[in-house]
Structure formats: C-alpha cells, structure tokens
Amino acid sequence: MKKMVNLSRIHFPVTTLGPGRRIGIWFQGCSIRCPGCISMDTWVHGRGTTAVDAVVEAVSPWLSIADGITISGGEPFDQREALFDLLRGLRARTDADILVFTGYSWPTICDALAASPSLIDAIVSGPFEIEEPQTMALRGSDNQELHLLTPLGRARFESFDRPIGENDRAFDVMFDDNGDVWLAGIPARGDFRRLQHMLEGSGSTLGISEDTRFPSL
Template sequence: MSTMVNLSRIHFPITTLGPGRRIGIWFQGCSIRCPGCISMDTWAQGRGTTTITEVIKAVSPWLSTADGITISGGEPFDQREALFDLLTELRARTKADILVFSGYPWATICEALASSPPLIDAVVSGPFNIDETQTLALRGSDNQELHLLTPLGHTRFASFERRIDETDRTFDVMFDDDGDVWLAGIPARGDFRRLRHILEDGGSTLGTSEDTRFPSL
C-alpha cells in the first residue's frame, strides 16, 4: 500500500507497553506536545517518511511470534489515514492484539473510530499531564484512560485496570545503527534524572529526548 507515513522507529520485542512480546511502532510527528514529554524527538513533522507497504514488510517476520502490537509516537491520530491503513493491513495478517497510545481525548478518538471496523483492541487516551499523579498501570499520568474496545482487548488488557506495581518499573533497551540507545516503557517521575546522575557519577554523559523545561522531573 502506497500510503505515506512518518515513523520514528520500529522494534521487536517490546515487553513494557502491554502484555507479552510485542511489536512496537512509533509514529513521527506530534501536534499535542505535552509539557514534560519524554519523547520530544518524535514531535517534529516530516521525518522518517516511508510507506505502509514498507512498514508491513519490516514487521512481517515478527508477526507469527508477536503476542501484540503497540502503536505510539509521536501522535498516531495526527496521521489518521496512514494509521487506519496500517491497522487494516495488520488485522489481515495477525490475530495479535493491537494497543494504541494517543494524547487526544477519548471523545476525539471515538469520532475517528466511528466509521471504521473494529481495528483497535485497546486505547490509552489523553494527554500526559506532568502535574497529575502517576499511580495507574500503562499510564504516564492518572488523567489518561484505558479503553477496552473488543473482546480480545478485554481479555488482554483487563489486568491493567489496576494500580502500578514494581513489575511495571522496567524498560526495554534498544540500540540503533548510530549507536543511540532507546528505552521503551513508562518511566516514573525523575527516572531519567536518576539515570543521568548514575552515569555522570561513573564518568559518562547522557543526553535524553525528554522535555527538560521542568526541573521537577
């Protein structure tokens, strides 16, 4: 499919953004730009341009063993046509569950989903709010909501309707061809600051993609 899409990265396996071993797909470009976001690198528009055909080709070797697919960003619903074309192609090829993270409020997402078949099993909706507490699983701040949209979504994600625990305090570590290290997961407040201090105490330096305008992080 020749639909164009801007992507930040793709990785497998991801184990920190939903149950099981998951394919992670991060869209590039975000119009919401929540203060304190840990992924400022995904805000800029027009990077990582490719086609849905190429994305499907890239993830196809993993589809038979993936338990689920997590789509995040960036903001997936900023590229609505590409998102739904990708979801349609994935649904035709796998029975794995599909989770989408979006910074848009649920009412906006409902409107986008109204005219489509059931392509998404679960959605985490709402903007990250740095002033909110963080006590709920799969959410960076407690204003965000987990919506279970299909029977598969209920089966796979009902266990995440709970308070966060120590099993959630983990990260997947990814390395790219440029030597950059990517952490996938939902950090607690101050995790990156603590990591920076640990590395600096050992004589190393760390540059992160987080929005550092907020010292309270």
C-alpha cells in the first residue's frame, strides 16, 4: 500500500531557509498552531494528500542541482511516519543536506531521531513564541534551538549558529498557477503587515496567511 502524506507545497529554488539553492517541502497540517504564526494556511489537516513516492518523483529533477533540502510546514512531525518515509526516499537519491523545522521541543522528538539516525542533518526545534526576541539566524524566536546532527549538518549549518544579520532579512517569492503569491523565509515581527500596508497604500490588495489575532511585535 502506498504511503501517503499531506503537503502544502514544494518549490525550487529556496534561498532563505538554509545555505545555497534548496528544495523546499512544506507539510500541511499542524496541531501546535503557535500564536502569531505566519502560515495559518498550513494548519488545517487533510489537504494536499499525495503519495510519498510521488513527492520524491516530483523533486527528483532538482536533486542533482540542489545544495540542500528544507522541510517545514505545517508540522512535519505530526505526520512522523510519512516524514521518515520521505526522508528515506530522498536519502536514496541525493547527498544534499536535509534541514527540518519543527515546533516540537527537542525532548519530544529526540527518541524518534535516534531510531532513524542520519536521515536529518540539522533541525530547528521548538514552538514559535511571539513574546520572545528574534536575534538568531534561522529562528523565528530565540527559544528555538538549532541542532547539528551529522558531520554534514555541522559543516553546512554551523555558520548559522550566530546572531541574525541583514542578509538574513530576505524572502523568496513563489507564484502558484492560480495567481497566489507565497513568501519563503523567516520574517521579522510585523514584516507581513508592513508589506500589506505598502501595497494597500499603492492601491493593491494583499491577503496574508499570518495569525493576526495577536499583535506582531
């Protein structure tokens, strides 16, 4: 029986979520639902159902030219079996590094990672906390932790264990066939709303996926 996964989207190249030109894979569905999350559209479960093998095939044309793979969401560890099936499929086809973002704390996921060593090179763990400062690279809030799990992970991501710099304040812009625009990256507090206000000031409209129930700090 085919292993299935719920996906929000895939994209290449992504340049704002790790080093180099990366394949981005976003899972659909999140049970953590951090207040102030920029991706409420990925919270709902049950959308974008497809076979894990089909995802591997879809990204295969990029594997030979990608510097790495970033998996985010939504929450990848809400679909733990599908996540590890996908990781095994990717590992069989590429030596590129793999970075995973999760809102779960490190103690919650470390046993699962120990049971499947070397599938993930680096992981950013912990929920987004809107009240926390944002001063570190690759992290939306400073409570989140960067774990370097393999020699490749240390070689590729050790340079990200540092304060955030101006060059980190960037987005990749993606366009869907239906005209939707997606931004990939780690915004500063209020960046989405500032962009919305800028566009509205010039006569355009922009609907954002940010959780606006809470003020962006």
